[in-house]
Amino acid sequence: MASLERRTALPAPDLGSGSGAPARGRAAPHEFRLAQLPVYFLLLLGAVVSFTPFFYMISTSLMTLGETINRRLLPATPQWVNYQRAWTEADFALYFRNSVVITAVVIMGVLITCTLAGYAFARIEFPGREAIFMVLLSTLMIPGTVTFIPNFLMVRGDVIPWGSWINKLPALTVPFLSTAFIIFLFRQFFAGIPDELWDAARIDGAGHLRFLTAVVIPMSRPVMMTAALLTFVHTWNEFLWPLLVTTTPTWRPLGIGLYSFISEAGPETQLLMAGAVITILPIMVVYFFTQKQFTEGIATSGLKG
Amino acid sequence: MSARVVPERQRVARRTRREWLTGYAFVAPAVIVIGIFGLFPILYALYMSLYSWRVRKGPFIGMENYLRTVGDVRGAAAFFGGLLLVLVAHWLWTDAFRGGRRGTRLALQAAGALVLLGAGVSAALGWRLMRLHGDRAFLQGLVRTVFYGFGSVPVQIVLALVLASLLYQRIRGHEFFRMLYFLPYVTPAVAGAAVFRAIFSPRRDFLANTVLSWLHIPPQRWLFETKPVTEILFGGLLERLGIHASFSGFWAGPSLALVTIIVFGIWTYTGYNAVIFLAGLGNIPRELYEAAAIDGANGPQQFRFITVPLLSPVTFYLTVLGFIGTFQAFTQIYVMRQVAVRDAVDTASVVIFDTFYKRNNWSLAAAQSVVLFAIILILTLYQSRFFGRSALRG
Numbered sequence: 046m047a048s049l050e051r052r053t054a055l056p057a058p059d060l061g062s063g064s065g066a067p068a069r070g071r072a073a074p075h076e077f078r079l080a081q082l083p084v085y086f087l088l089l090l091g092a093v094v095s096f097t098p099f100f101y102m103i104s105t106s107l108m109t110l111g112e113t114i115n116r117r118l119l120p121a122t123p124q125w126v127n128y129q130r131a132w133t134e135a136d137f138a139l140y141f142r143n144s145v146v147i148t149a150v151v152i153m154g155v156l157i158t159c160t161l162a163g164y165a166f167a168r169i170e171f172p173g174r175e176a177i178f179m180v181l182l183s184t185l186m187i188p189g190t191v192t193f194i195p196n197f198l199m200v201r202g203d204v205i206p207w208g209s210w211i212n213k214l215p216a217l218t219v220p221f222l223s224t225a226f227i228i229f230l231f232r233q234f235f236a237g238i239p240d241e242l243w244d245a246a247r248i249d250g251a252g253h254l255r256f257l258t259a260v261v262i263p264m265s266r267p268v269m270m271t272a273a274l275l276t277f278v279h280t281w282n283e284f285l286w287p288l289l290v291t292t293t294p295t296w297r298p299l300g301i302g303l304y305s306f307i308s309e310a311g312p313e314t315q316l317l318m319a320g321a322v323i324t325i326l327p328i329m330v331v332y333f334f335t336q337k338q339f340t341e342g343i344a345t346s347g348l349k350g
Numbered sequence: 351m352s353a354r355v356v357p358e359r360q361r362v363a364r365r366t367r368r369e370w371l372t373g374y375a376f377v378a379p380a381v382i383v384i385g386i387f388g389l390f391p392i393l394y395a396l397y398m399s400l401y402s403w404r405v406r407k408g409p410f411i412g413m414e415n416y417l418r419t420v421g422d423v424r425g426a427a428a429f430f431g432g433l434l435l436v437l438v439a440h441w442l443w444t445d446a447f448r449g450g451r452r453g454t455r456l457a458l459q460a461a462g463a464l465v466l467l468g469a470g471v472s473a474a475l476g477w478r479l480m481r482l483h484g485d486r487a488f489l490q491g492l493v494r495t496v497f498y499g500f501g502s503v504p505v506q507i508v509l510a511l512v513l514a515s516l517l518y519q520r521i522r523g524h525e526f527f528r529m530l531y532f533l534p535y536v537t538p539a540v541a542g543a544a545v546f547r548a549i550f551s552p553r554r555d556f557l558a559n560t561v562l563s564w565l566h567i568p569p570q571r572w573l574f575e576t577k578p579v580t581e582i583l584f585g586g587l588l589e590r591l592g593i594h595a596s597f598s599g600f601w602a603g604p605s606l607a608l609v610t611i612i613v614f615g616i617w618t619y620t621g622y623n624a625v626i627f628l629a630g631l632g633n634i635p636r637e638l639y640e641a642a643a644i645d646g647a648n649g650p651q652q653f654r655f656i657t658v659p660l661l662s663p664v665t666f667y668l669t670v671l672g673f674i675g676t677f678q679a680f681t682q683i684y685v686m687r688q689v690a691v692r693d694a695v696d697t698a699s700v701v702i703f704d705t706f707y708k709r710n711n712w713s714l715a716a717a718q719s720v721v722l723f724a725i726i727l728i729l730t731l732y733q734s735r736f737f738g739r740s741a742l743r744g
Contacts, residue, residue, distance in 0.1 A: 084516050091513050092530045095621060098545045099533065101557060105548065116555040162380035171373030177381065184388035188678050188726055190699045191719045194706055195391035195398065204394065205386075223383040253372050282538040284681040285703065300540040304685060307544055314548055321541040332536050336525075340532055340625055 102325075106318035113314040124315065131319040136294055140302035141323060147217045147298055148280045154222035155276045156269060162223070163231025164257050168243070178232070181225045189285065196220055197289055216290040217298070221280060227272045234268040235261060271342035274335060281328055299324040395716045403713035415717035418485055425479025432473025433728045437735050439466035487693065488718050491701035492725075495677055497604040498697055502615035503672035507665060509616070510623030515657060517624070518631045528628070531621030539618070543685035546614050547573065573686055575606035576694045582606055605694040607687075614682050619675075623668050630664035631657070670733040677726050698722050 105113055107123040131137045165171070166178050200210040200220070210216035238261060246256040262269070284300050291297040297305075303320050332339055399415050402408035420426035442462035481489055517527055534542065549557040550572035559569035570582070577585075581597035588594075604612070634657065642652050680699045687695045696704065702722065706715035 081519065081521060084519055084521060088513070088516050088521070088527050091509075092527055094617070095530050095534055097557075098542065098549060098617070099537075101549055102541075102545045116560075158379040158383060161376040165373045165376035169369060169373035169376065171370040174373065177377060180389070181381065181384050184384055186727065186730055187388065187392055188674075188719075188723060190678055190680075190702055191395050191723045192388065192391040194712060194716050194719065195394035196387055197706075198394070199387065199391070219383070220387040223380040225384060225388070228380060253376070278536055282540075284538075284540055284684075289707070300538055303540050303544060307547070307685065317544060318548070321544050324538050324541045328536055328538065329533075332533070333529075336529055339536070340528065341629075 099325075102318050102321050105315055106322050108315045110313060110315060114312075127315050127319040128323070131316050131323060135302075135306055135316060135320060137299070137302060137320055137323050139294060140297055140299045143296050144281060144298040144300075144327075146214070147296070148277055150214070150218045151221045151280045152273050152276050154218065155224060155227055156273060158223040159227040159231055159272065160257070160262065160269075162228045164235050164253070164261060166228065166232045167235035168238075169253060178228075182229060184225050193285060193289065196286075200290060211290050212293050212295050214296055217287055217296060220286070221283075224276075227276065230268060230272060231265075234265055238264060267338070270335070270338055274331070274339050274342055277331065278328065395720060398713050399717035399720055401713050403716075404710050405712065411713075415714050416721070418714060419488055419717050419721055420480050421482060421484025421489075422479040425476045425482075425484075428472045428476030429480060430476070430724065430728070432469045432471070432476060433725075434731075435465055435469030435472060437731060439463070439469055440735060485714070485718070487696070487701050487705070488698065488721075490693070491696050491698040492722075493600060494604065494608060494695065495679075495697040495699075497608060498612055498615065498679065499673045499676035501604060501609065501612040502619070502676065503669055505616050506620045506623050506672060507668055509620045510627055510668075511661070511665070513620070513624040514627035514631060515653065517628060528625065531624050533621065534618045535622040537618075539681035540685055542618065543614060543682045546610070546617075546682075547686055550610050550613075570606060572610045573607050573688050573695075574690050576691050577606060578602035579604060579606050579609050605691065607691045608695045611683055611686050611695055614686065615676070615679070618682070619672065623672075626668060627661065627664060630661050634660050666736060667733070670729060670736075674726055674729050677722060677729070 104119055106127055107125070108117065108120040108127075109124055112120055132141075162181075166174060195204070198204050200216040202208045202210070210219070242260055243256060246260060251259065281298075282300065283298070284304075287298050287301045288304070291301055294302070303317075303324050306317055306320050400410060400412060402411045402414075417423070420429075439462045442458050442465060445458055513531060517524060521527075551558070552569070552571040552574050553559070554563075554569050558572060562569060575582070578597050580601075580603045585597065638656050638660075639652055642656060647655065676697070678699055679697060680703065683695055683697055683700050684703070687700070693701075698718075699722065702715050702718045705711050705718060709715075
């Protein structure tokens with residue numbers, strides 16, 4: 046199921062090899078010139094605007110209640126206890142665990158189903174292959190606004206009688222266990238693997254599954270990483286769907302926990318901001334360490350949100 | 351792009367069948383999941399929309415939900431027909447440039463312009479008819495979605511283009527800036543929106559109002575403000591001139607509350623767009639700039655006559671993607687809306703959610719979502735038509 050926030054995949058202009066790194070030719074590399082001062086000024090301005098909400102969030106999360114009301118810029122002494130309170134009193138420990146479990150299950154599922162499907166669409170001949178692929182791809186154009194109502198009935202067990210999944214793990218994971226976009230991504234990559242490798246494996250008596258696990262997957266680490274990252278961001282940031290299917294805290298993920306906190310926390314802004322930091326932090330850490338792959342993966346995938 | 355084909359060899363029939371079965375087994379898990387949760391819902395949404403369905407399924411009522419949503423059949427036909435005519439106009443126009451004698455070319459261009467005009471008139475008239483009897487909340491939501499799109503997408507694009515072309519110069523800290531700009535995009539929208547709620551607090555000494563006070567502008571109520579921005583910007587001035595203008599209707603523009611949410615949208619997506627632009631910039635051949643420099647073109651001229659035209663496919667892509675995104679935007683609006691402003695910020699997807707969740711009218715919500723889907727589909731058609739590529743580069 047496409048998430049509501051995900052922007053429909055469209056034919057992206059060919060962004061091909063352009064990684065966005067400045068090409069050779071203009072000024073000498075990293076040579077600071079006075080004429081570039083306005084450039085730096087504008088870039089810094091952009092960076093400040095980009096970062097201000099984060100600064101505000103972190104700074105407020107470390108304040109006392111009094112400081113949040115009197116609007117200090119920085120806390121006098123950092124109140125780390127806010128995090129402890131958010132973690133225990135406001136149940137963020139539970140929400141965090143839920144988010145981690147949900148995201149891990151979805152990433153595993155997506156990698157397994159999409160690797161298999163991507164491989165079959167790229168390298169196994171069977172009748173109806175192209176047609177099935179096109180039908181799957183067409184789901185990328187369907188907005189989450191359309192699918193969420195029927196899917197709600199689906200996970201309640203109204204359509205297929207498998208019992209209600211509301212407030213249970215499957216409601217938050219099963220609909221997301223495969224997405225056409227990642228299949229598309231894998232198919233592109235797997236199709237580029239030389240046929241000679243397959244012929245050699247064949248001679249050694251390997252079947253498709255052996256070839257896939259022993260040769261193709263080890264070769265495909267970068268694209269797998271990109272797929273895992275994209276799935277991670279989408280699942281972690283999902284909002285509308287978990288809002289619908291979690292009415293109790295049992296399997297409520299961080300985003301919904303934070304949202305319910307907005308209405309309940311009242312004036313305790315510092316706790317809210319600590320909660321926001323807890324929600325954002327894992328994404329930031331992953332982003333920080335896989336920045337290049339992350340940015341380029343998303344930039345070339347032609348997907349938004 | 352065509353998939354690599356397994357080299358054709360002589361195979362016994364049994365072996366081929368085995369191969370087929372392997373193929374089907376490999377795609378089965380994905381097909382089942384996507385089939386149930388991605389494809390089937392479309393059919394089921396259509397099915398639901400034909401019934402009276404408030405939590406429980408009621409009697410079959412045919413097109414009544416659609417009639418309630420769009421108000422007037424002829425109006426809806428004129429509106430959607432108008433949107434589709436834009437495609438015809440574009441086809442005539444581009445065809446005109448595909449050779450032919452000068453006379454025919456001129457005729458085709460004129461026809462294209464005429465069709466475009468007709469498309470506009472048809473869509474506008476259709477819309478007026480729809481407004482008379484249609485579902486007010488939903489249609490008003492569409493208007494707000496259009497505000498949201500026109501308020502955020504062009505600004506995002508322009509800012510992103512500026513940032514990208516600045517970043518593209520050889521500068522120190524390229525990676526650092528790129529990382530910072532991209533940060534808002536990967537931030538969970540709930541968390542970002544929660545912070546914006548605090549920054550744009552109506553209280554005097556919170557961040558947004560503090561910045562205004564530096565500029566000697568009185569504090570605003572931001573997310574709590576239902577007055578249209580035009581009234582806030584020009585109302586006082588006109589009052590002083592002795593003109594009592596009434597600020598209502600479409601041309602008064604969005605409320606300040608919606609504009610605040612638009613600011614959030616700009617903050618989120620500018621960096622993303624900049625990264626895509628950077629990738630596009632990397633694809634422009636260096637030689638063009640060198641040749642232009644030899645011919646004496648300066649920086650701004652190079653930007654105007656090389657960068658902008660060669661980036662136009664990327665720009666168009668980001669624009670359509672941005673608009674489709676605004677038609678689906680939900681989280682930030684849902685989180686940032688204040689009870690006090692009632693429906694002032696509810697865009698179409700929020701209205702659909704409320705029809706489902708609050709009004710409990712599931713079939714009406716389904717019908718509304720189908721109408722919204724039709725609009726998004728037309729936007730997608732624009733994209734593939736103007737791009738001249740198959741819709742799904744499969």
